Amino acid sequence: xxxxxxxxxxxxxxxxxxxxxxxxxxxxxxxxxxxxxxxxxxxxxxxxxxxxxxxxxxxxxxxxxxxxxxxxxxxxxxxxxxxxxxxxxxxxxxxxxxxxxxxxxxxxxxxxxxxx
Amino acid sequence: xxxxxxxxxxxxxxxxxxxxxxxxxxxxxxxxxxxxxxxxxxxxxxxxxxxxxxxxxxxxxxxxxxxxxxxxxxxxxxxxxxxxxxxxxxxxxxxxxxxxxxxxxxxxxxxxxxxx
Numbered sequence: 341x342x343x344x345x346x347x348x349x350x351x352x353x354x355x356x357x358x359x360x361x362x363x364x365x366x367x368x369x370x371x372x373x374x375x376x377x378x379x380x381x382x383x384x385x386x387x388x389x390x391x392x393x394x395x396x397x398x399x400x401x402x403x404x405x406x407x408x409x410x411x412x413x414x415x416x417x418x419x420x421x422x423x424x425x426x427x428x429x430x431x432x433x434x435x436x437x438x439x440x441x442x443x444x445x446x447x448x449x450x451x452x453x454x455x456x
Numbered sequence: 457x458x459x460x461x462x463x464x465x466x467x468x469x470x471x472x473x474x475x476x477x478x479x480x481x482x483x484x485x486x487x488x489x490x491x492x493x494x495x496x497x498x499x500x501x502x503x504x505x506x507x508x509x510x511x512x513x514x515x516x517x518x519x520x521x522x523x524x525x526x527x528x529x530x531x532x533x534x535x536x537x538x539x540x541x542x543x544x545x546x547x548x549x550x551x552x553x554x555x556x557x558x559x560x561x562x563x564x565x566x567x568x569x570x571x572x
Contacts, residue, residue, distance in 0.1 A: 358467065375560075385566075442553045446500045
């Protein structure tokens with residue numbers, strides 16, 4: 341079964357508008373972490389934001405915020421005031437509890453295109 | 457944040473030869489490193505988990521005799537693609553885990569391997 345699911349293969353957003361990238365996850369481990377990474381065409385993985393399963397508040401980092409709905413097992417990324425440089429692949433990932441060795445499991449990714 | 461350096465960034469090799477990819481943590485000790493493979497427009501697929509001083513743990517379906525992983529020190533892990541074939545052409549990227557940082561995984565720049 342897919343542990344991390346991103347259902348939007350591609351998304352378009354107008355420059356300066358906000359966009360939400362969806363991510364749902366599946367785990368029975370009470371301790372886990374959720375990550376979002378941006379991957380431009382160069383291939384590097386750029387860390388955006390992290391949410392721990394026990395965190396009470398939604399994580400925010402500048403223009404990025406994570407809409408963490410624990411009961412729904414969703415961790416959507418919200419990018420506010422989109423910029424042309426935001427065009428890239430975006431990956432949601434999960435790290436399960438300490439007994440899993442710390443590996444990240446990635447979703448399929450969403451390709452975001454920002455239109456001028 | 458912590459820096460992970462991966463070399464080479466691009467390599468072209470002839471079919472049947474072997475290629476070694478290095479992953480170094482520059483300013484922290486990485487007891488665990490991860491190797492991922494990514495085909496174009498697809499997700500990162502975990503190949504193996506590399507622990508310093510012990511044998512790597514391979515994911516199901518990954519041939520350990522073809523993808524040799526060595527983690528001889530706390531700052532260096534290597535992936536050797538042996539007897540490479542065109543179907544091994546892919547983007548390979550490593551990730552290092554710092555013992556004291558749980559909220560981010562640090563990635564190398566990736567290696568684009570082309571087997572001709």
